[in-house]
């Protein structure tokens with residue numbers, strides 16, 4: 001594990017959401033001061049609800065600062081936006097309903113394209129915003145973790161873990177439905193300035209222990225953003241952290 005790792009344990013899910021609020025507010029301020037914009041990658045599943053609680057009060061309604069946020073997907077499922085599995089659909093119904101200023105700031109997939117074409121389409125959208133560098137450098141990637149240790153759509157034992165060149169990859173055999181998705185690759189995760197894992201619930205405790213204490217080679221443990229002096233946060237609720245016995249944790253960011 002990297003030296004710049006910080007593990008923070010919150011008493012409850014709502015304390016964890018407050019921690020996300022604090023991290024987003026601080027990193028957005030720093031990024032906007034340094035580069036005039038804040039590039040954020042968000043994940044699906046339980047994160048849409050957590051961000052819907054954490055984001056809205058960062059600025060007052062109508063504030064210009066929202067337009068400096070550029071929001072991307074760490075991974076996205078290739079389904080129509082009105083499908084219950086659509087990550088963007090989830091953000092639109094919940095977060096965007098509360099912060100309409102963010103709607104135009106999301107960089108979305110094209111659900112009419114297949115996974116391969118979407119990966120290319122999303123790559124091109126990233127090139128437009130980040131330029132043609134070796135890899136894009138996100139200010140913050142917010143990632144979740146499944147009970148099997150997967151993160152984004154990078155699953156244990158899957159050949160996509162070997163990807164070293166692409167920014168965005170297609171996956172059509174995701175072990176977790178729906179099967180067809182796109183995902184940021186490990187090198188992109190590892191070039192970010194900040195990556196924060198947001199993990200809550202007792203069903204994640206075993207995977208948290210495997211990654212943080214036993215150093216098992218699960219996809220989530222392969223995320224170590226060091227290329228740009230990157231910082232790695234693991235933000236856990238007390239249930240998700242309940243298996244950690246020998247790991248130094250913090251109670252504040």
Ligand SMILES: O=C1O[C@H](COP(=O)(O)O)[C@@H](O)[C@H](O)[C@H]1O
Nearest residue numbers: 043044045046047144145146152
């Ligand atoms: O399928 C996915 O799973 C992970 C974890 O989801 P959670 O609901 O267990 O938090 C999520 O981070 C990823 O974006 C999503 O596509």
